Amino acid sequence: xxxxxxxxxxxxxxxxxxxxxxxxxxxxxxxxxxxxxxxxxxxxxxxxxxxxxxxxxxxxxxxxxxxxxxxxxxxxxxxxxxxxxxxxxxxxxxxxxxxxxxxxxxxxxxxxxxxxxxxxxxxxxxxxxxxxxxxxxxxxxxxxxxxxxxxxxxxxxxxxxxxxxxxxxxxxxxxxxxxxxxxxxxxxxxxxxxxxxxxxxxxxxxxxxxxxxxxxxxxxxxxxxxxxxxxxxxxxxxxxxxxxxxxxxxxxxxxxxxxxxxxxxxxxxxxxxxxxxxxxxxxxxxxxxxxxxxxxxxxxxxxxxxxxxxxxxxxxxxxxxxxxxxxxxxxxxxxxxxxxxxxxxxxxxxxxxxxxxxxxxxxxxxxxxxxxxxxxxxxxxxxxxxxxxxxxxxxxxxxxxxxxxxxxxxxxxxxxxxxxxxxxxxxxxxxxxxxxxxxxxxxxxxxxxxxxxxxxxxxxxxxxxxxxxxxxxxxxxxxxxxxxxxxxxxxxxxxxxx
Amino acid sequence: xxxxxxxxxxxxxxxxxxxxxxxxxxxxxxxxxxxxxxxxxxxxxxxxxxxxxxxxxxxxxxxxxxxxxxxxxxxxxxxxxxxxxxxxxxxxxxxxxxxxxxxxxxxxxxxxxxxxxxxxxxxxxxxxxxxxxxxxxxxxxxxxxxxxxxxxxxxxxxxxxxxxxxxxxxxxxxxxxxxxxxxxxxxxxxxxxxxxxxxxxxxxxxxxxxxxxxxxxxxxxxxxxxxxxxxxxxxxxxxxxxxxxxxxxxxxxxxxxxxxxxxxxxxxxxxxxxxxxxxxxxxxxxxxxxxxxxxxxxxxxxxxxxxxxxxxxxxxxxxxxxxxxxxxxxxxxxxxxxxxxxxxxxxxxxxxxxxxxxxxxxxxxxxxxxxxxxxxxxxxxxxxxxxxxxxxxxxxxxxxxxxxxxxxxxxxxxxxxxxxxxxxxxxxxxxxxxxxxxxxxxxxxxxxxxxxxxxxxxxxxxxxxxxxxxxxx
Numbered sequence: 001x002x003x004x005x006x007x008x009x010x011x012x013x014x015x016x017x018x019x020x021x022x023x024x025x026x027x028x029x030x031x032x033x034x035x036x037x038x039x040x041x042x043x044x045x046x047x048x049x050x051x052x053x054x055x056x057x058x059x060x061x062x063x064x065x066x067x068x069x070x071x072x073x074x075x076x077x078x079x080x081x082x083x084x085x086x087x088x089x090x091x092x093x094x095x096x097x098x099x100x101x102x103x104x105x106x107x108x109x110x111x112x113x114x115x116x117x118x119x120x121x122x123x124x125x126x127x128x129x130x131x132x133x134x135x136x137x138x139x140x141x142x143x144x145x146x147x148x149x150x151x152x153x154x155x156x157x158x159x160x161x162x163x164x165x166x167x168x169x170x171x172x173x174x175x176x177x178x179x180x181x182x183x184x185x186x187x188x189x190x191x192x193x194x195x196x197x198x199x200x201x202x203x204x205x206x207x208x209x210x211x212x213x214x215x216x217x218x219x220x221x222x223x224x225x226x227x228x229x230x231x232x233x234x235x236x237x238x239x240x241x242x243x244x245x246x247x248x249x250x251x252x253x254x255x256x257x258x259x260x261x262x263x264x265x266x267x268x269x270x271x272x273x274x275x276x277x278x279x280x281x282x283x284x285x286x287x288x289x290x291x292x293x294x295x296x297x298x299x300x301x302x303x304x305x306x307x308x309x310x311x312x313x314x315x316x317x318x319x320x321x322x323x324x325x326x327x328x329x330x331x332x333x334x335x336x337x338x339x340x341x342x343x344x345x346x347x348x349x350x351x352x353x354x355x356x357x358x359x360x361x362x363x364x365x366x367x368x369x370x371x372x373x374x375x376x377x378x379x380x381x382x383x384x385x386x387x388x389x390x391x392x393x394x395x396x397x398x399x400x401x402x403x404x405x406x407x408x409x410x411x412x413x414x415x416x417x418x419x420x421x422x423x424x425x426x427x428x429x430x431x432x433x434x435x436x437x438x439x440x441x442x443x444x445x446x447x448x449x450x451x452x453x454x455x456x457x458x459x460x461x462x463x464x465x466x467x468x469x470x471x472x473x474x475x476x477x478x479x480x481x482x483x484x485x486x487x488x489x490x491x492x493x494x495x496x497x498x
Numbered sequence: 499x500x501x502x503x504x505x506x507x508x509x510x511x512x513x514x515x516x517x518x519x520x521x522x523x524x525x526x527x528x529x530x531x532x533x534x535x536x537x538x539x540x541x542x543x544x545x546x547x548x549x550x551x552x553x554x555x556x557x558x559x560x561x562x563x564x565x566x567x568x569x570x571x572x573x574x575x576x577x578x579x580x581x582x583x584x585x586x587x588x589x590x591x592x593x594x595x596x597x598x599x600x601x602x603x604x605x606x607x608x609x610x611x612x613x614x615x616x617x618x619x620x621x622x623x624x625x626x627x628x629x630x631x632x633x634x635x636x637x638x639x640x641x642x643x644x645x646x647x648x649x650x651x652x653x654x655x656x657x658x659x660x661x662x663x664x665x666x667x668x669x670x671x672x673x674x675x676x677x678x679x680x681x682x683x684x685x686x687x688x689x690x691x692x693x694x695x696x697x698x699x700x701x702x703x704x705x706x707x708x709x710x711x712x713x714x715x716x717x718x719x720x721x722x723x724x725x726x727x728x729x730x731x732x733x734x735x736x737x738x739x740x741x742x743x744x745x746x747x748x749x750x751x752x753x754x755x756x757x758x759x760x761x762x763x764x765x766x767x768x769x770x771x772x773x774x775x776x777x778x779x780x781x782x783x784x785x786x787x788x789x790x791x792x793x794x795x796x797x798x799x800x801x802x803x804x805x806x807x808x809x810x811x812x813x814x815x816x817x818x819x820x821x822x823x824x825x826x827x828x829x830x831x832x833x834x835x836x837x838x839x840x841x842x843x844x845x846x847x848x849x850x851x852x853x854x855x856x857x858x859x860x861x862x863x864x865x866x867x868x869x870x871x872x873x874x875x876x877x878x879x880x881x882x883x884x885x886x887x888x889x890x891x892x893x894x895x896x897x898x899x900x901x902x903x904x905x906x907x908x909x910x911x912x913x914x915x916x917x918x919x920x921x922x923x924x925x926x927x928x929x930x931x932x933x934x935x936x937x938x939x940x941x942x943x944x945x946x947x948x949x950x951x952x953x954x955x956x957x958x959x960x961x962x963x964x965x966x967x968x969x970x971x
Contacts, residue, residue: 012729012901017909061726089909090898100882104539106893106924111517115536118509121528123520124540127548131923132519132540134555141517142509146524157556168506180513182533185524221510245505252510391523420527461530 001032001068004075005052008063012038013089018063021085025067028081030074035066036082108132112139121184122171123147129172130154137161137169144184144224145171148380152233155226159237168241173380174224175202175388175421178209185224186390188419189459193218195300196252198242200229200259203333203378203417204293206455207482208258208284210464211297213457214480215309220252227334230262230285236270243270247277254280256300260335261287261357280304288357292339292483311484314468316477320449322494325410327351328403329374329489330396332389336415336453336482337376343486347496348372355379367399370408375399390422397433404437404448411449412437413489415482418456418467427467431474438475449492450476453485543923547957550964554919557967559801567802567820568896568915570795571860575670576728576788577721581713583705585660587677588648592622596645598656598853599811600826603642604635608812610691610848613939614655615642617693621701622659628693628940646809646818649794650677651786651853653779654689654935655812662701663709665784667724669791676787676794680704680712683777685839685942690935691848692942711762711770712753719756722749724788727781728862729901732912737870738785739854739863740931740946745781750774786853789860796820796915803963804896805916808859808928808951812851812935817955819918821966827959829952834934836947837875848937850949855930861899861914864929864948865891869904869912873931887929888913894920894928918963921956 013021018037025034033050037043039058047054052066067078105111108120120136122129126149133150136143137158145158150172162169170177176199177184181192188206190213199205199222209219223245225238239257246252257274259267262285274281282303284296291299298308327344331337334355341351352373356362367375376382377389377396389396403409414434416426423429434450441448452471456464468478479485490496504511518525519538528535543551554560584590595618597611607615612635619631619640634640645652652658664677682700686692716722727748734744750771757767774780793806802820809816816826831849838846857863867874868888871881888904891913898911916928927950934945 012726012903014733014905014909059723061723061729090911100885102889103886103893105517105536106539106541106926107920108517108519108538109920110893111536111538115515115517115534117515117517117534117536118507119514119516121516121518121520121524123518123524125542128542131543131548131551131555135923136517138561140507142506146520154552154556161556161558166506168509180510182514182516182528182531184516184528241505245510248505249510420531421524 001070002072002075003052004065004067004079005054006065007039007056007058008065011063012061013063017089021082021089024085025078025081028074028077030070031067031078032070033068034078035064037064038062039064108136108141109139112136112141117141119144119179121146126150130158133158133169134161137165137167140165140167142167143169143171144174144177145169145226146174146185147171148173148383152228155228156234156237159234163237163241168223168245169238170224171226174226176205176222177224178219178222180221183420186417186419186421187222188213188457190457191218192220194220194251194253196220196246196249196255197222198225198239198246198255198257199223200225200227200239200262201335203455204258204260204284204286204335204339206417206419207293207336208256208297210455210457210480211294211311214312215301215306217301217306220249221246227260230259230266230270232263232266236266239270240273243274243277243281247279252279254282254300254304256282256284256297258293259285260338286335286338286342288342292343294481294483311479311481313480313484314472314478316449316475317472318475320477320492322492322497323410323447323449324494325408326370327372327411327413327489327493328409329413330399330403331374331376331415332378332396333415333417333455334376334378336455337374339482340413340486341374343483344372344490347490354381390417393423393426393429397429400433400437401440404440405444407444407446409448410495411451411489411492413451413453413486415453415455416467416471418454418460418462418464420461422462424462426462427470431470434471434474434476451485451489452476452478453482454478454480455482541925544925544953544957547922547960550960551919551922553964553967554803554960557801560803563799563801563821564804564896564917567796567799567804570672571792571915572897572899573671574674574792574795576667576724576791577670578665578716578724578784579668579721580666581663581709581716582666583660583709584658584662584664587664587666588650590658590660592624592660593639594641594643594660596643596648596650596652596656596658597811598645598652598654598851599809600814600816600828601644602811602813604638606813608848608851609937609939609941610851610935611655611657611812613691613693614657614688616939617688617697618657618659620693621698622661644809645853646807649675649790651790651856652679652689653681653782653786653854654852654933655691656853657688661705663705665787667787667791668721669795672795674791674794676790678783678787680708681777681780681783684779687942690933690941690943691939693940707766708770708773711757711760711766714760714762715753715756718760719753722752724784725901728785728788729903732862732866732869732902733905735870735872737863737866737873737931739782739857740933741870741873742781742785743778745785746774746778749781749784782854785862786856789856789862792860793856798823803918805859805918808855808930809853810850810855812848815850815951815955817951817959819959819963822959822962825962827955827962829954832949832952834932834947834949836934836945838945839943842936842944846936846941846944847934850932851935852932854932858928858930859916861895861912862902864931865914866902866904866912867929867931868907890926891929893924894926918956918959922960927951927953
């Protein structure tokens with residue numbers, strides 16, 4: 001027999017609660033007697049009557065704990081039962097709901113305390129985002145930080161705090177994540193499977209998950225890391241944590257890292273780190289002279305022993321032939337715009353843009369040029385004070401109309417991203433704009449080929465083939481692969497034909 | 499359940515439980531997937547605080563500092579160990595007066611504080627008439643200093659003079675001491691700014707009879723555990739600020755045997771017992787220094803954003819914060835809203851006054867309103883209002899009190915340890931239950947009700963906290 005008697009000072013519970021606690025402790029395996037009570041005269045007598053010896057003076061405001069077990073292990077079991085029962089009393093309070101609902105939590109920290117949540121999705125204004133993200137990290141939650149306009153020093157501070165707390169900061173400006181089958185922000189209802197994604201790119205990740213889905217291959221998780229994570233300032237802080245987490249995840253068999261053009265030395269470091277994890281990691285990191293996303297996915301599929309499908313496409317209803325004029329790419333997805341420029345630049349040379357591949361190619365504030373250009377309507381500069389174009393497409397729709405009337409416009413290249421978080425009927429609106437632009441061009445005596453890169457899966461709320469057919473009916477040719485869409489657009493430019 | 503074996507606390511091993519702040523669309527999308535989602539009722543922080551907030555939230559010391567501060571607050575004990583004159587306990591000399599709230603001069607003092615100081619002059623024999631007292635006070639030949647600068651607290655005007663007898667409490671955990679005068683009862687009393695002959699007579703009886711009797715009783719009894727009485731009074735319908743009925747009776751129950759056996763005329767003992775038993779607020783002057791011990795234990799933790807004082811002098815409301823030492827952050831005191839005695843009305847009420855907000859600072863009073871639904875009638879509210887008041891305070895506090903519990907909230911601990919950053923982020927101001935003094939000196943109590951601090955105290959404190967954050971390399 002082993003007796004444990006301890007006195008806990010400064011803990012007060014009412015006698016009824018403690019009777020319940022005593023019962024729970026008494027029921028622990030191997031415990032033959034237990035008393036948990038305030039040390040009133042009555043209870044100290046009771047304790048003595050049970051044969052326990054109290055070695056110190058106590059008062060009615062101290063809590064007595066006495067456990068008798070057949071051995072040390074039984075007493076430990078009793079002590080665990082005690083801690084669980086006391087914690088249960090505390091938890092019952094946190095969930096208390098008498099007289100109507102508790103007011104909703106006002107901070108992420110208090111929400112975490114009440115719900116025990118492990119993931120925060122933050123889309124507050126950029127100037128407030130750091131404070132809320134820090135609150136979430138310090139409350140033990142991983143964070144999907146959708147907010148943009150967060151400074152890079154703040155990003156580094158957040159990610160350092162996150163590593164210390166063993167949570168992951170996905171972002172800032174992270175539009176896409178899928179964790180345990182739950183899509184956060186903009187994501188597609190892609191099938192579940194064994195490929196994990198680490199994405200320093202939102203629409204890039206969506207393109208990759210949709211290509212995988214089309215190949216019949218599923219995704220375990222998609223962990224966003226924010227577009228700057230592989231920059232020389234941020235040094236891949238979140239990418240490393242995400243890789244380690246996926247390496248330890250039994251549902252994940254291989255990993256694809258998707259990124260906008262990374263800093264070369266950071267990529268090299270992260271690749272060396274990835275090589276040590278014991279799971280195959282493939283790289284879909286865009287850059288001059290590097291494979292496009294479709295090629296990277298094909299390599300990853302081959303590497304994992306999967307076949308490469310014919311990527312879905314829906315040709316234009318009427319015969320298309322090369323036209324004079326410039327390429328005009330109008331995009332909502334930054335990474336898709338980047339990829340289009342990288343693919344097109346190999347053929348066309350320099351391309352003007354608001355997110356140019358090199359600074360001298362930057363467009364002015366009016367975003368106009370007679371030459372080849374690609375505009376990312378989702379760039380921070382164009383989303384201040386308005387929703388992302390995947391939610392509010394009006395700016396881009398206006399520009400499509402303008403290109404229809406512009407004699408220097410040769411081919412129109414557009415993207416459309418489906419999935420959770422996106423506009424509920426994006427194809428209808430876009431098809432209308434495409435039709436309008438083609439009609440305006442025809443009125444001006446020009447043919448205007450329109451090519452759409454459509455990122456989606458059949459299970460998306462908007463439906464991939466339904467959207468494709470709507471756009472096709474408006475005269476566009478549609479491709480699931482953004483790289484293929486871009487190459488098709490190039491094939492329709494007379495200037496690009498060698 | 500935290501998972502320590504897999505990275506990210508097991509984030510990838512199950513379906514996540516999500517909290518959202520910001521765009522409602524994202525929460526809708528999560529609900530559409532049948533995911534577990536809680537939406538935060540997010541508001542932008544108080545105006546112009548973004549940069550200071552970011553700096554303070556990034557301070558690597560903050561969390562540990564707040565844990566230290568709040569655990570000291572919660573762990574502090576409070577025992578009544580003695581009753582002594584202020585001259586002896588606090589080394590006060592004639593011509594010195596302590597008062598409630600942050601520092602103030604006679605010319606800025608409000609009616610109730612002026613009235614109480616006039617009464618104090620008369621009680622100490624430093625003046626023969628109110629007019630003479632006022633002349634002395636205006637000429638600056640008396641010294642005014644906040645109670646809080648001397649480990650003391652005073653309800654309402656909080657005036658302490660050398661001849662007044664003080665409860666002396668000790669924190670057996672941290673070794674601190676705190677003092678408070680004896681409670682005079684309600685109505686025309688000094689702390690509400692009254693100074694008529696009956697007020698002075700009562701003070702004299704308290705100094706000549708009640709104080710010495712209580713001293714004998716406490717010394718004979720040994721330390722009285724005040725913290726334990728607070729824990730129990732909360733389960734008997736008191737919140738420790740506007741309702742102290744159960745606390746008073748429990749204290750009386752504890753001290754009564756030693757009072758009865760004290761070496762004093764039985765008529766004096768009977769009068770003392772009658773006086774204490776008839777004053778439902780007698781215990782306020784015991785729970786306030788108990789709270790002062792707890793908040794003092796939490797002072798001076800570098801990097802902590804926890805409030806350790808809220809106090810009002812009738813003109814200014816001031817707060818002090820653990821991480822910024824003795825600096826006061828003040829704003830003009832608000833006027834409480836509530837119920838009025840007799841024919842008094844809102845126009846008769848003085849702005850908020852007293853050190854009694856130390857109770858809210860330590861997690862009782864307005865923060866324990868759910869334990870005292872009987873007092874919501876002060877604001878014409880209902881029982882759900884009492885529950886809402888306490889529940890909303892969890893949004894601005896660091897922890898829940900292990901000893902002070904609210905039965906109707908399933909014995910949840912009271913919200914304790916006000917965090918400046920949470921106040922600034924949520925815009926929720928601490929909820930204070932209070933008495934109301936007449937604005938005109940000499941009036942006395944006109945009512946009781948609810949009040950909040952002026953918002954500006956908190957951004958000011960935050961700015962000082964931000965300045966105190968060391969530059970990291």
